[in-house]
Amino acid sequence: MTTNVSGLDVARIREDFPVLHQMVNGKPLVYLDNAATTQKPQVVIDALVNYYTLDNSNVHRGVHTLSQRATEDFDMGRSKARQFLNAASDQEIIFVKGTTDGINLVAQSYARPNLGEGDDIIISTMEHHSNIIPWQVLCQEKGAHLLVIPINDAGELLIDEYEKMLTPRTKLVAITHVSNVLGTVNPIDQIVEIAHNRGVPVMVDGAQAVPHMAVDVQKLDCDFYVFSGHKIYGPTGIGVLYGKAELLEAMPPYQLGSEMIKSVTFEHTIYNDLPFKFEPGTPHIAGVIGMGAAIDYLNAIGLDRIDAYEHDLLEYGMECLSGIGGVQLIGTAPRKSSVISFVMDCAHPHDIGTILDTEGVAVRTGHHCAQPLMQRFGVPATARASLSFYNTKDEIDLLVKAIDRVIEVFS
Amino acid sequence: MPNLPDVPLQGLYGDLILDHYRNPRHRTPVSHADVEAEEFNPFCGDRVILQFRLDGQGRIVEAGAQSEGCSIIQASASMLADIALGKSVAELERLSQLFRTMMRGEPSTGEAEDELGDLHSLQVVRQFPVRIKCALLPWTALEIGIEGFRSKNS
Ligand SMILES: Cc1ncc(COP(=O)(O)O)c(C=O)c1O
Numbered sequence: 392m393t394t395n396v397s398g399l400d401v402a403r404i405r406e407d408f409p410v411l412h413q414m415v416n417g418k419p420l421v422y423l424d425n426a427a428t429t430q431k432p433q434v435v436i437d438a439l440v441n442y443y444t445l446d447n448s449n450v451h452r453g454v455h456t457l458s459q460r461a462t463e464d465f466d467m468g469r470s471k472a473r474q475f476l477n478a479a480s481d482q483e484i485i486f487v488k489g490t491t492d493g494i495n496l497v498a499q500s501y502a503r504p505n506l507g508e509g510d511d512i513i514i515s516t517m518e519h520h521s522n523i524i525p526w527q528v529l530c531q532e533k534g535a536h537l538l539v540i541p542i543n544d545a546g547e548l549l550i551d552e553y554e555k556m557l558t559p560r561t562k563l564v565a566i567t568h569v570s571n572v573l574g575t576v577n578p579i580d581q582i583v584e585i586a587h588n589r590g591v592p593v594m595v596d597g598a599q600a601v602p603h604m605a606v607d608v609q610k611l612d613c614d615f616y617v618f619s620g621h622k623i624y625g626p627t628g629i630g631v632l633y634g635k636a637e638l639l640e641a642m643p644p645y646q647l648g649s650e651m652i653k654s655v656t657f658e659h660t661i662y663n664d665l666p667f668k669f670e671p672g673t674p675h676i677a678g679v680i681g682m683g684a685a686i687d688y689l690n691a692i693g694l695d696r697i698d699a700y701e702h703d704l705l706e707y708g709m710e711c712l713s714g715i716g717g718v719q720l721i722g723t724a725p726r727k728s729s730v731i732s733f734v735m736d737c738a739h740p741h742d743i744g745t746i747l748d749t750e751g752v753a754v755r756t757g758h759h760c761a762q763p764l765m766q767r768f769g770v771p772a773t774a775r776a777s778l779s780f781y782n783t784k785d786e787i788d789l790l791v792k793a794i795d796r797v798i799e800v801f802s
Numbered sequence: 803m804p805n806l807p808d809v810p811l812q813g814l815y816g817d818l819i820l821d822h823y824r825n826p827r828h829r830t831p832v833s834h835a836d837v838e839a840e841e842f843n844p845f846c847g848d849r850v851i852l853q854f855r856l857d858g859q860g861r862i863v864e865a866g867a868q869s870e871g872c873s874i875i876q877a878s879a880s881m882l883a884d885i886a887l888g889k890s891v892a893e894l895e896r897l898s899q900l901f902r903t904m905m906r907g908e909p910s911t912g913e914a915e916d917e918l919g920d921l922h923s924l925q926v927v928r929q930f931p932v933r934i935k936c937a938l939l940p941w942t943a944l945e946i947g948i949e950g951f952r953s954k955n956s
Binding site for chain 1: 874
């Protein structure tokens with residue numbers, strides 16, 4: 392099986408993912424919902440089990456052996472995340488619950504103190520609700536404006552329009568790296584350059600980018616970058632906020648409690664240094680260790696090879712689906728990651744989802760937490776097949792067969 | 803491995819359901835409705851608007867159901883509007899209870915099945931647990947509408 396452009400041995404890789412080897416509704420599972428969450432390789436599962444089985448204890452708080460081991464693995468998890476993003480230092484890696492949590496941290500600790508009446512925050516039409524609502528509510532509260540970069544019919548940002556939006560009143564640009572619905576890869580380097588020319592910082596929602604491509608925050612020169620562990624084959628409940636040290640230093644803490652302090656009296660508290668200032672309470676130790684194992688796993692395969700393989704798979708999938716009568720693809724940007732959203736003339740996405748499920752094919756259907764984007768394309772919802780490096784062309788063929796079944800039932 | 807039981811598709815997309823989906827009844831908005839409500843499913847983005855106008859005897863003489871969403875929501879809303887004609891609000895409420903009883907999978911009598919008419923065909927949705935909420939959305943709208951109607955008239 393599977394010789395391919397990137398030289399990935401996909402049959403072997405699939406062996407690493409126990410969950411893939413099961414029957415659903417009497418058919419082999421075809422898991423195409425990777426943008427919602429990715430499956431976990433055995434090494435990640437083992438890292439969690441080993442931590443709880445052998446090393447479980449609190450971090451940074453004990454001199455005993457177990458605490459030392461846990462602390463060492465925990466700190467290593469931070470270094471792995473730093474290397475993963477190529478951040479300048481471990482201090483710039485803040486552990487959060489996930490993308491949503493990281494965005495809220497930036498909204499509350501960076502934007503809130505800097506935003507005044509009549510100021511602007513810029514987002515785009517293709518944002519996930521998690522990168523809309525924190526800004527919308529903050530703007531409403533402050534009497535500021537939320538400006539939205541429009542997109543074209545292929546699902547690409549209109550950069551000229553974006554440039555015109557930036558004014559001395561712009562306080563932040565918050566933008567997704569890759570759209571979870573359209574797959575569009577946005578030109579973050581260009582977006583950052585334009586913003587920085589006017590002295591405006593940029594926060595990037597990287598949830599859908601880091602699973603698919605190597606990201607270098609220093610090269611992008613973005614000011615904040617956020618992602619979730621569960622979308623890079625790691626555990627849920629853990630994620631990373633990268634921030635430039637000088638910005639993080641100047642920000643007040645987001646939540647208050649232990650770990651984030653240097654010294655406490657009843658009159659006064661001195662906050663701890665980065666990154667601990669933003670990590671109050673016992674952290675998600677197992678999550679950090681599990682995410683570290685996931686990063687190791689991705690590095691061992693190689694993100695460049697993953698990118699090449701998934702791209703080939705995407706092209707095959709787009710070609711197959713665009714050949715089916717009555718199927719309309721939503722999101723056709725030339726620079727696109729492995730997400731295929733579609734609607735059908737004959738059936739609503741939920742009906743598509745149910746019929747595909749009876750064929751063992753798991754896709755997401757609905758608005759994908761991007762209702763304004765649905766409105767832009769004039770659809771209530773889409774069906775979305777999102778591909779991983781463990782998916783194959785054979786599985787795409789099964790998706791096509793399942794779509795044929797939808798047409799059969801509904802015509 | 804937690805394998806789900808095999809579920810045959812036939813039935814879910816049976817003739818009656820597909821007929822109501824393709825040819826939904828009573829799509830026209832009702833002006834001067836006495837009972838009306840709009841309800842959403844925030845996870846799906848689905849939406850139903852129900853409207854009823856009553857005559858002097860409190861019987862439904864005009865019904866409107868506009869729904870956006872999957873076949874199950876549209877069929878359920880269409881069937882609801884259809885069966886509502888000629889009924890009183892109290893009768894419709896009782897029907898709503900019968901429908902919910904059926905959708906919960908509790909035993910129902912042959913009489914109840916007769917009373918539910920086309921709606922009885924929706925019981926297959928029970929085999930697709932995530933879709934049950936689709937079938938119930940119009941009924942939730944109905945209950946909200948009735949509540950509003952009562953508080954307006956008390
Ligand atoms: C682009 C994008 N942003 C943010 C999120 C939210 O991520 P999480 O639910 O892990 O916080 C998602 C996940 O669905 C996403 O795809």
